[in-house]
Amino acid sequence: MENLLPHNILQLSIAERIQLVQDIWDSITIDADDVNISYAQKQELERRLKIYDQNPHQVSTWEEVKQKFNS
Numbered sequence: 001m002e003n004l005l006p007h008n009i010l011q012l013s014i015a016e017r018i019q020l021v022q023d024i025w026d027s028i029t030i031d032a033d034d035v036n037i038s039y040a041q042k043q044e045l046e047r048r049l050k051i052y053d054q055n056p057h058q059v060s061t062w063e064e065v066k067q068k069f070n071s
Helices: 014-030 039-054 062-070
Strands: none
Touching: none
16 A cells, blocks of 8 residues: 555656556446435436436537636
8 A cells, every 4th residue: 555655656657647547446436336425416416417308419528628628
């Protein structure tokens, strides 16, 4: 675990840090069924899904979102 200290992580290349994040994410998805969300989070997800279901063509692509925040 010592290798995962913040100062050690910063010594990794960007590619290595990206790989570390991907590995961590993959390890989380293995136990995804064990993750509980709050009632408020469920309500928010349901609200967003309802909006999407009513307007499925009014979404932004990932490229559009990135461009919006990089401007």
